[in-house]
Amino acid sequence: MTNIIIFAISISAGTEDEIIIERKEVSSCELSEPLNIEELGYTHVAQIEILKDITENKIHHQTKLIRSNTICPSCGKTTNKHGTFTSNFHSVFSDHKVQIQRRNCNCGWTNKFTLEGLFGSAFHPDLLKLQCEFGSDNSFKRAENLLKALNTRHRPVNNHVRISKTIEKIGSIIGEFKTENPVQTENYGMEIAKIAKKNFYISEMNWEK
Numbered sequence: 024m025t026n027i028i029i030f031a032i033s034i035s036a037g038t039e040d041e042i043i044i045e046r047k048e049v050s051s052c053e054l055s056e057p058l059n060i061e062e063l064g065y066t067h068v069a070q071i072e073i074l075k076d077i078t079e080n081k082i083h084h085q086t087k088l089i090r091s092n093t094i095c096p097s098c099g100k101t102t103n104k105h106g107t108f109t110s111n112f113h114s115v116f117s118d119h120k121v122q123i124q125r126r127n128c129n130c131g132w133t134n135k136f137t138l139e140g141l142f143g144s145a146f147h148p149d150l151l152k153l154q155c156e157f158g159s160d161n162s163f164k165r166a167e168n169l170l171k172a173l174n175t176r177h178r179p180v181n182n183h184v185r186i187s188k189t190i191e192k193i194g195s196i197i198g199e200f201k202t203e204n205p206v207q208t209e210n211y212g213m214e215i216a217k218i219a220k221k222n223f224y225i226s227e228m229n230w231e232k
């Protein structure tokens with residue numbers, strides 16, 4: 024008899040009855056005795072892949088809920104579907120493409136249909152936090168290599184140019200922030216990281232400008 028481990032995630036609606044929208048198998052494998060330490064649990068690459076699959080599935084369901092705007096906020100009439108727009112989303116350990124419904128109205132109103140337009144950034148704040156932590160204490164090239172090791176692969180979003188842009192952007196925000204809340208020089212890297220994690224500051228940015 025073969026033993027199979029099935030790892031599944033459930034997505035449920037936020038109601039008291041906990042309606043299950045989807046159960047999906049993420050990973051399965053034949054259960055066998057580990058013959059060496061490497062076979063115990065998962066490899067680094069396998070862990071990253073599982074996280075990617077779980078994230079992809081959650082995003083798929085979440086993006087369907089993004090501000091549907093079936094009623095025009097400008098004139099109150101019913102809006103029209105106008106295709107979907109695909110945005111890149113950069114999560115902590117994986118990159119995704121998300122589709123957001125475009126809507127418009129006869130009055131001229133159109134919805135926000137990009138992640139930058141909706142949230143100010145296509146980068147998860149925790150990814151920016153990592154880039155700041157590695158980029159503040161290392162050369163940008165070395166920070167790129169450290170993130171490559173952490174992710175088990177190179178991601179264009181973690182290249183040294185992008186890391187330098189993140190540091191520059193967050194640094195400029197701290198420059199403005201500093202006057203009211205002095206930042207300790209010796210903790211500069213960590214202060215950047217903490218600020219990067221605050222959605223308020225991220226939402227103030229437009230990373231493409």
Ligand SMILES: [Zn+2]
Nearest residue numbers: 095098128130
């Ligand atoms: Zn309208």
